[in-house]
Amino acid sequence: MAFEAEKEKYKIALSTTRDVRNLVDSAFENAIKDFSTEKTKLKDTLVKLEKKLSDLEKTGNSLTKLDNQHTLLGKSGLLWSDPIQDKTPLHDQLMQTYSWTQKLNAQAKIATESLKRHHVLDSDNVEPAVKRPLKENLFVPQSTLKQIVEQLKKTFPKLTIRWNKIAGVSLLEVSVKLTLNAIIILRGCTIDRVMIKAIHETSEDKDEFMQCSKYKTFNKMTDIANAAAFHYSQCGDSKKSLNNLLNWLTYYEKLFSEKCIKCKKHLQKDADGNVLPPCWIDFETLRLYHLQCRPS
Amino acid sequence: MGVTCVYPWPLASGKNGQQVVDILQKNVELAGAHWSNGWCVDCETYQSVTSLGSPPKILHIVHNTEFPLSTFACLENGSCLIADRGFDSVMSKIKGCYEPRKGAKIEAKGQRYELGDFVIKIGQVTVGVSFKGILIEVEYLPCLVASQCWSLLQEFLEGITGIAVTVPSLPSKKSDSKFKPSDTIMQYLEQFNKWKKASTT
Numbered sequence: 001m002a003f004e005a006e007k008e009k010y011k012i013a014l015s016t017t018r019d020v021r022n023l024v025d026s027a028f029e030n031a032i033k034d035f036s037t038e039k040t041k042l043k044d045t046l047v048k049l050e051k052k053l054s055d056l057e058k059t060g061n062s063l064t065k066l067d068n069q070h071t072l073l074g075k076s077g078l079l080w081s082d083p084i085q086d087k088t089p090l091h092d093q094l095m096q097t098y099s100w101t102q103k104l105n106a107q108a109k110i111a112t113e114s115l116k117r118h119h120v121l122d123s124d125n126v127e128p129a130v131k132r133p134l135k136e137n138l139f140v141p142q143s144t145l146k147q148i149v150e151q152l153k154k155t156f157p158k159l160t161i162r163w164n165k166i167a168g169v170s171l172l173e174v175s176v177k178l179t180l181n182a183i184i185i186l187r188g189c190t191i192d193r194v195m196i197k198a199i200h201e202t203s204e205d206k207d208e209f210m211q212c213s214k215y216k217t218f219n220k221m222t223d224i225a226n227a228a229a230f231h232y233s234q235c236g237d238s239k240k241s242l243n244n245l246l247n248w249l250t251y252y253e254k255l256f257s258e259k260c261i262k263c264k265k266h267l268q269k270d271a272d273g274n275v276l277p278p279c280w281i282d283f284e285t286l287r288l289y290h291l292q293c294r295p296s
Numbered sequence: 297m298g299v300t301c302v303y304p305w306p307l308a309s310g311k312n313g314q315q316v317v318d319i320l321q322k323n324v325e326l327a328g329a330h331w332s333n334g335w336c337v338d339c340e341t342y343q344s345v346t347s348l349g350s351p352p353k354i355l356h357i358v359h360n361t362e363f364p365l366s367t368f369a370c371l372e373n374g375s376c377l378i379a380d381r382g383f384d385s386v387m388s389k390i391k392g393c394y395e396p397r398k399g400a401k402i403e404a405k406g407q408r409y410e411l412g413d414f415v416i417k418i419g420q421v422t423v424g425v426s427f428k429g430i431l432i433e434v435e436y437l438p439c440l441v442a443s444q445c446w447s448l449l450q451e452f453l454e455g456i457t458g459i460a461v462t463v464p465s466l467p468s469k470k471s472d473s474k475f476k477p478s479d480t481i482m483q484y485l486e487q488f489n490k491w492k493k494a495s496t497t
Contacts, residue, residue, distance in 0.1 A: 178441050178472060198438050215438040216412045256436075256445040266448040267455065273328050274412040275455075277448060 006064065013059045016052060023049040140188040145170060148189065148239060156246050158253070166209060175199065176252045180218065182225060183209070184245070189238040191245060194225040216274040220291070224280055225249075231283045251281050254288065262293035297362075298413075298437035299475045301449045301463055302483035304490070305418075305430040313420050313427045320418050320432070320457065321407060327456045329411035335361045335419065337484050341400040345393055355394055356488075357387060358481050368481045376478035399424060402488045404431050413437045414452060421491060428491040432457075433480075440474045442466050 023045055030042040149163045149172070160175040172184040181202050183195040197213040213219050225245075232244040259266050260278040267275050268290040278288040282295065289295070307316060325331075337360045344353040358368040359381075367383040370376045387394065406419025417433040434453055439445040443466060450463045464486070467479040 178444070178474070179439075199440055217438045256439045256441075256448055257443075266451045269328075275414065275452065276412070 009059060009063055013056065013063060016056045016059060020049065020052050020056060023052060145186075145189070148242070152242070152246060155243065156250060158250055159246060161246075171209075173202070174246060174249060176249055179252055179255050180221070182249055184229075184242075189242065191229040191233060191238070191242060194222065194229050194245070196221040196225050216272075217276050217279060220270070220274070220276060221252075221279045224291075228281075228283055248281060248283065248286065251286050251288070255279065258288050260290045260293050261287045262289055262295075265290075268292060297475070297477060297480075298435050299439050299442045299445050299449065300433060300435045300480040300483070301446070301453070302480065302487060303432045303434070303453060303461060303463055304487050305432050305457075307429065313430060316430055317406065317418055317420060320430070321409075323458060324409050324411070324416055324418065324456055327411060329409035329414075329416055329456075331407060332410045332415075333361075333408045334406070335408045335417050336403065336405045337361070337419075337481075338401065338403040339485065339488050341397045342387065342394040343397055345395060356485055357384070358484065360477075360481065360484075362480075363477055366477075368478060370478075370481060370485055374482065376481060378478060400492070402428070402492065404484065404488075406431075411456075416456065421488070423491075423495070428495070431484075431487060441472055442475050442479070443472065 027042065027045045027049060030039075030045050034041045145163065149161060152159075152172075153161050158177060160177075162173040164171045164173055170186040170188075172182075172186060174182040174184060176182070178199060181197045181199055183197065184191055185193040185195070195210075195212060196218045198215055198218055201213055201218075202209075212222060228248050229241070229245055232241040232248070235241055235244075256266075256277055258278070260268065266277055268278075270276050270291055276290065278290045278293070280289045280291050280294045281287065282289060305316065305320065307313065311319075337358065339356050339358045342355045342357065344355075346352045354372045356368075356370045358370060360366075360368070365381055367379050367381055368376055369379060369383060400423075402421065402423045404419045404421045406417060409416045409418075413436060415433075415435040415437065417431075417435075419431050419433075421428040421431055432453065434449050436445050436449055436452070439448075446463065446466055450461060453461050453463065464483065467475075467483050
């Protein structure tokens with residue numbers, strides 16, 4: 001509120017300055033053009049000028065130095081005092097963008113810290129030579145893929161696994177019994193992306209196939225599944241990470257029937273206001289939690 | 297469609313049907329649900345024209361605005377035929393065999409709300425102009441098996457109404473069978489029959 005009042009004062013001061021400049025202009029014009037003996041026009045203008053000047057002095061004395069908080073963006077922080085009205089909102093937008101990037105920066109720092117805690121990032125490795133052999137896994141012959149799928153089918157009899165190729169992209173369609181469908185998009189053997197859909201949302205149509213679920217629960221789970229895929233791929237072995245991901249998916253069998261380990265409830269409202277079941281399965285303990293209940 | 301649970305809401309003493317419905321609707325809106333439409337489930341009962349000695353057979357014809365193109369024809373033994381809306385005209389053609397019971401048309405009507413993956417319907421049940429009770433229908437769309445999410449639905453109902461509720465028993469006998477539209481209709485019929493019996497006794 002105090003800042004708003006200050007802003008108003010600055011606006012008044014600026015408009016008074018503009019008036020003073022205009023009056024000085026007209027005073028000079030009158031001095032040249034007013035040929036009457038009494039010079040009434042000039043007198044009037046000078047009286048007005050004097051009044052405006054004293055106003056400006058008064059306003060100027062009452063002004064305080066601008067708070068740093070509002071001039072974070074350097075000189076562009078003075079944009080709000082621009083008398084041209086079209087430019088005034090620009091400052092607020094700039095401030096919003098600035099605070100948004102600041103927040104993003106802070107969140108990114110937290111994310112990096114968290115990742116460092118759980119996995120040693122590549123940059124932290126003492127020996128840079130232990131990089132993941134990504135290239136090898138990107139080009140896998142179809143026969144090898146078939147073998148892997150057959151192996152997965154044997155390892156996870158509870159899951160229905162289908163291997164598909166749509167528009168040159170290898171897909172694994174994994175159905176968790178009467179609960180959900182997971183579409184795992186592969187690049188060679190490596191997990192590229194995971195999509196979670198309802199059991200009744202599968203379609204042969206390839207355009208619909210790639211669309212996300214129309215249910216909030218499964219859209220949230222898509223994010224979680226991608227996080228899980230990322231987590232399990234840290235080991236560097238793509239077959240092992242695929243195995244781990246499928247093992248993790250099997251625990252979703254009890255998504256709707258089991259309560260959250262922490263709050264002992266089925267439903268919780270998430271940050272977006274959606275009422276969701278416990279859709280976070282801990283990557284290590286494989287127990288069900290709500291997103292906000294998950295162990296840190 | 298997901299799994300649906302139809303729950304008869306008990307009338308609090310000193311309040312009429314409309315007042316209770318208003319309170320429920322307010323609670324649902326406060327929970328963050330948004331109004332999406334009106335809804336109606338109506339049921340007309342037919343009985344077979346009796347031949348000597350044998351008791352008349354009962355046939356319920358049910359319509360649900362959630363399935364606007366279908367007619368549900370249900371027998372007392374629990375079997376349910378789902379047909380096109382044109383089935384209604386078939387009934388008028390066989391009025392020599394089945395005739396409508398007089399004053400037996402019962403109807404549940406009210407407002408429909410959506411809250412994330414849930415659909416909530418609150419309505420008043422009437423026979424003609426006389427008020428019979430209040431029904432709440434809760435549907436959870438992502439799930440297909442009633443046994444999986446029945447207690448989740450109970451918790452949701454308790455959450456939006458603010459009081460402990462005891463939901464009816466599972467509609468389907470098989471634990472892992474998929475939930476069908478006819479299961480919803482059978483739940484409505486069960487509640488309608490209770491009210492009909494209560495009014496005849």
